[in-house]
Amino acid sequence: MKKWIALSGALMVLLLTGCAQPKKPYDYTAFRASKPASILVLPAANTSPDINAAHSLNSLVTRPLAEAGYYVFPVAVVEETFQQNGLTSGSDAQAVSAKRLDEIFHADSALYISISDYGSSYRVIDSVTTVTAKARLVDLRSGKEIWQGSATATDNDQGNNNNNGVIGILVSAAIKQISDNVTDKAHTVAGLTSNRLLAQNEQGGLLTGPRYKVVSAR
Template structure:
């Protein structure tokens, strides 16, 4: 696990996954990420709120843009969702390199888990990974890469 603050005394049982803040030029990066983040976190025993429901409620609250969501105080989400924590994710790198007959895609994610009770940062981490579709036997290597990045992050 990477660096950052950890506060396990809060013992959260639910994680609200906000729409990721995509600071890359890849317009599909956030959609790919949202479609894969729930499962690895749920497999670690946390309740994860359904992504489409979260997006809809945030839209209704005037937080339709990921930038607005990331600027909001974490304690604002508890009354809306009844969640213990909120995970803010920034996608800071998503680029592909094409060399002769191979392609390599590099991604980097910054995670911040905040308490919805106090607004305090409970934990932070950064994951950077690469994949090459030619080296994968999976049906969807991009989904596998994102899932690996999420699993590599140890939630409190």
């Protein structure tokens, strides 16, 4: 009987460990071959209900890109250039060919961002602010995609530990949603999403660029 229990336990461990497959490292072959030094951030394509989502996320992605060592074209100037040419939405701007973008901006690469979630949603016992985005980097000299990634962030990853009963939870959720709308918490969460999306990590992210400098502590 003891042998059977031991055998069953060993088999269970084998099954559990067999299910956990190691994550395959991101393939940066195309990225390394491209060696982009400058990035043109195109106006984001927004499918979320919030009309401010594209402006919010576009204003935040510049920092992680610059900190990673890339020259980033000023997003306000880029947006104004498109608008002066009648391209008022992110989808319109992203429809311009890589060749044409290269001719206009002379950038090594262009970052295409799409936003699917942005803002707070009221649930039965909570209010959650979520920002989800996907991105891909295209070499404008060749027109080839050299990187892609996705990320999501919320203000409620830790869950709700409120112990004030159902009524208390409902009231807290309603107050939290109102507060989120007033303070535009989605913009703060978008900053976390942009860092998760672009910073190099176990999910992929961008490799550091030619201007990247490691500041050593003295």
